Amino acid sequence: MAKNQVGAGPFARRPDNSAFKQQRLPAWSPSLTPHTVLSVFYGLSLICVLLGIWLLITVQNTYQLKVDYTNGSCKKCFEMRKYPANATKNCICTANFKVPKAFLGDVFFYYGLINFHQNLRRYMDSRDDAQLVGRKKSLKFPSTYCKPFAYDENGLPIAPCGAVANSKFNDSFRLVYHQLDGPAVTVPLHRRGITWYTDKNIKFHNPPTNTTLQEAFQGTAQPLYWQRPVYDLDPEDPNNNGFINDDLIVWMREAAFPNFKKLYGILNRAHALFSHGLPAGNYSIIITYNFPVQYFQGKKEVVVSTVTWFGGQNYFLPIAYLVSSGMTFIAAIVLTVIHVKVGRDGKNMEE
């Protein structure tokens, strides 16, 4: 526009003859020709079927086993946890299961919760990431989002605050392998390295301290439902205490859906017996049953699984791919028929 003002000739106000202004920019105008569309459809269906088959084969090479221990053999504990008065009493029960076929390779040990809503808006908000990253200020003055789990009745700030941390899953498991011809062996599990790398190294830090961890958490209260303070979560490994406790970190990564599983441990294959994975045979899980689920009609389970590059056993994707491949293929055939019979290249041509 400014350019127009400058000139004074007869065509001073004539717009520029640029391709942009004259809407003549070189352009590619694709169109849906029968050729491209039909080949896309056939191509898609082919790709999908190949992917589907490949995934199916992959998934079928994974093993997975679920043991629900909510009620069955743990009925005693289940009944006991119904009453808050018994909250401090320990309850240990055993669930047995059989591995029909050896789980080869790395074996992962999960606990699963059914109908536990970690994805409620207020639940998910009820945490203080600044506190969990070890900021002193947030430690003493937790975020208001943590209410009502921000301060205990004495007015002490709760660390870690909020509903998420408060409801941390606190059952513990011991897996025992009953050898056919030998003593029962406790299956060794790695209880470390079960978190996301970024969570462990960036997202969670203990408050800085020169002395002990307990010192760092001085003046804070433990979450209401916890049995042990945060600086003493893992009595065996002092480096696994405080906010960087693996179990806490795993729990703090909220699940998207009400039925979820979380990693509990990984089979330690250093043991000769388990060097190839989990051998077939009878197992039992000795459960320290603390986490009450009966209030909300939830269920607890233990999941044992192997993984491939694709992850654990998951039939959804391969089947979905096969189904979409089929649908695409049907669509492609229908389109071809329609096109040949009545399409533009057919009898509509004259129009």
Added chain:
Amino acid sequence: INAPLLYLQNNCIMTSKYNIITFLPVNLFEQFQEVANTYFLFLLILQLIPQISSLPWFTTIVPLVLVLSITAVKDATDDYFRHKSDNQVNNRQSQVLINGKEKWMDVRVGDIIKLENNQFVAADLLLLSSSEPHGLCYIETAELDGETNMKVRQSLAVTSELGEPGNLAQFDGEVVCELPNNKLDRFCGALHWRECKYTLTNNNMLLRGCVLRNTESCYGLVIFAGPDTKLMQNSGRTKFKRTSIDHLMNTLVLWIFGFLVCMGVILAIGNAVWEREVGSLFQSYLPWDPPVDNFLFSAFLSFWSYVIILNTVVPISLYVSVEVIRLGHSYFINWDRRMFCNRSNTAAEARSTTLNEELGQVEYIFSDKTGTLTQNIMTFNKCSINGHQVEKSHRFDSQEPHILAQPLDFSAWNPLADRDFCFYDVSLLEAVKMREPAVHEFFRVLSLCHTVMRELVYKAQSPDEGALVTAARNFGFVFRSRTPSTITTQELGKEVTYTLLAILDFNNIRKRMSVIVRTPEGHICLYCKGADTVLFDRLHSCNHDLMNITSDHLNEFAGDGLRTLALAYRDLSEEQWEEWAERYHGADKAIDYREDRLAAAYEEIEQDMMLLGATAIEDKLQEGIAETITVLSLANIKIWVLTGDKQETAVNIGYSSKMLTDDMTEVFIMNGYTVQSVREDLRYSPFICLSVQAPVHSSLRFLVFFASFGGLFTTVFSHDPLSASLFSILISFLKESRSSWQAHALEADMEQEFLETACACRTVICCRVTPLQKAMVVELIRRHKNAVTLAIGDGANDVSMIKTAHIGVGISGQEGIQAVLASDYSFSQFRFLQRLLLVHGRWSYLRMCRFLCYFFYKNFAFTMVHFWFGFFCGFSAQTVYDQYFITLYNIVYTSLPVLAMGIFDQDVSDQRSLQYPKLYEPGQLNLLFNKREFFICIAQGIYTSVVLFFVPYGALWQATQSNGVPLADYQTFAVTTATALVIVVSVQISLDTGYWTAINHFFVWGSLGTYFTILFTMHSSILFNIFPKQFHFLGKASTLSQPLVWLTIALATVICIAPVLAFRFLKLDLKPQLSDTKKQWKAGGHARRSMGGASGPGGSGLGHLGRGGSRRSGYAFAHQEGFGELITSGKNMRLSSLALATFAARHSSSWIDTLRKKKHSPPAGDSSPAPSVAAPVSNSSSLIGPLETAAEQRGQTNADPQVGVADVAQVETGQCSLVVQVNTICKTLLTKYQVH
């Protein structure tokens, strides 16, 4: 009661809205009047309530601020330009009597200013005196009412005597007048001066916007200045126009709100149930918020939370994006070189940026004639002299006359020739040189028989006359000067003075004019020119053969769309003259029925004339009119011409512009005289439509002609064997004072009948319409037909119509700019209209529709995922995506590709759009975006959202990473869904984009790139370490490095897109749109041309106008009663020449009153002339009737259109009036409101 008020209105006009200080508050106030903005403000407030807030505050405020600031910037720029144009006008110079030169803005009420020839009048002035005799001055009011012929204004006798500036400075009269109003044709007031009271009428006024012509200078007293002037009062506030898409969009947005509330209610109910069944049990882990004590209250809060989350179905960016797209389209219109007129150096301009897509939906075009279709230039084109036909150019050269034939050089032998005059036929010039008597006589008639006044620079009341006199001049018969009793010409270099005995002036009924002159040799001769139909009846019987030949020629001329006049003469003996002159004087002096008596006297003498020949004048059309009209009507656009001009002229233009064609052979003329007959005519015509369709009556031919004064309705419609609906209607409104009839067609009970008749026609020509009736006709169609209307015009008389129509187009580059100022689009040539509509309009519509479809789709796909997630998260209003994604989705990730599509997309090229006007039809039928299309988009969006939720859900809920860590965490789910969404909508936009420019590529790929960049940035540890609470999604590697995630995204994309692709393909394959076919051909490289020449604008059909069987004569006299009386009265002559006038005294000096009486004389039945004072009042009140009907729309109270004269007068006196007290000597200017 006198309520004095110091009130010095200056002449400063202000059309701008803001100044620097008021801008922010006023603009914000205006913006928050928009429902959408208020709604978002409301959402923002909701979000501040912590119990409800499901999204952080910035998700709303960022887009809102963005939108508000973009709009504010746009408003500020607009206002800046208004300031600039205001300044330009305000700073024009004018000469104020006492202070010397002043700027327009400093002129005040009560100032006396001097105007010079060709100057614009700066304010509404009371004419005090002028350099011309009798205080006359001539003005052109084109800018006010579009009439190009000159008008006469006269000052009061007392003031015109003042003359000298010195005397004027002593003038201290007091003017009492009506309050400022917008009635252009009336003025009521009185001048009190020296103890006397003088009545002031419109005749004494010079209104702002007029141009002084033919008058050296004049002095005027400023009565109204600035915003009070009639011009400004008429301009009014521009009504904010909205397009039909806007309306549809608003409706849809309301529906979506309804849908939103429904979803909210469903989810709230879900929440109630869930809280009761599950949530209450879950309370040990998550107690209810303190204020919540039961599940119902929780549901209530959840409803609002969901309203906040789901508000993105109607994103605020919708409105701003639409504005941006329209702005882009407007710029393309401004930039279009093919709509740039070299001659006037004017580019097209989209003055309104909000209507572009409506250009693609126009069904009715209302066009002005003069200056729009025609150039208002008359050229002498052909003639037939004594049976010999002479043409401007040879037939063979007619295609490109400028190349093959050299125009004749008249200047060589005729020093007085007009250089601009072009004529190519040498033979005529030869004949003149050969002194052929018939040829000489022919040109003598042209040089004598007219009412042209000035010398050499001919000032004719009608351009036709000017053209004829100029032609005669070039052929050596130069009209030099006239006095009331003589005409001096120069015939082939020799000066000849004729004595003018009488002018038998032109009028509508006579359709001819004659002069009776005495040649220097003493012969008395009557020269006559007029419409052939009239003239041929009055010829001497010996002319029979010549008449036949000439008649053939005339047909030929008419067939070419030329305006013809036949010329004849009659030698009178002295006795004949004496005898007749006596009767003539008798008739002239008669008190009653003067008109009729004069007419009878004229009739008597104009007999037994000898035919000389015929002239053909071309009313030059604008370039490319016929082609444009053909193309537009092929695009199924109905073109109505609304003109104030006469019926004959209008028909003529209709033919030459190809609006009327020769296949409309059978002519049916109806002419209603009374209400009843009009009604009958209208009722009758549908019957004829029906019968025409039936072959039995195919030879139906009606010719009913009521010889009324100007006729109320003339319906010409014809029967075409191929398509029965192909006829055109020609409506002529009676322009003049017959108030009780003039708006009959537009009265409520007749509207429907009129509409039915008119809309069955392909083209409609309405003539003799006042500016207001133009608007009424437009309004009628707007109201009843639910069609998009476009009005195009160049003059101020078109302003009302331009403002009324959906789209107003002004022809720029002419002198007047009123129409342009009122218009939404302006360009300088009518032919640009086809490009504006068929190319820009079509594209705009297409782009806007595609944009809207996609926009609704993408937001539904985006938002509805939350709905499905609600069923899995306990209806707790948890979002699926990260809050930043929600904030940025609409304004960053998906805005630019769709904007690029909305701005640049083309389905077919511009050449093709013009080549196949049928491509325009989808817009008219509103096919590309309507409620059905909307629902399809919504359905597609919902389908996509289902896929986008359930596929990741199915894939993730049990999944683990390859290192065993579960993948079903919230972050992974959110990121997967968001990524899938961005990819799916990007693929979708790629499918929708039909025209991939580099910009589209850049935006589409850029958006994807931006998404991933921002994703990675936000998941980086740096941001987290700074704001751990805000950026808690950490660790991109764990999610996006999982093949599972990518397989999920790929699957979701395939499932979303494949059906779309299939449906698109089916649609294309089974029901291809014309545009698809055209595109296909282009792609295939076929230059097939279907539809033959019919659609190709360059086709043979458009070359030369068909020579028709239908005989139509348009005679070249479009003007009203001429200046004949003015000339013979000698009023217009200088005093020196007046002294020569011998019989000037013969006529009453109040010629101007006579003229006025004639113009405004009441209908024939009411023959007694009104008293002279009352006449103007009654006249104007009758014109006001319909004016006020329109005013009704502006919310004013209105009087009944049929209100009687007395009533109106009553109303007038009932009003308070404005008193202007003038005392220029002491410069004490007081304006008071006097309340009676």
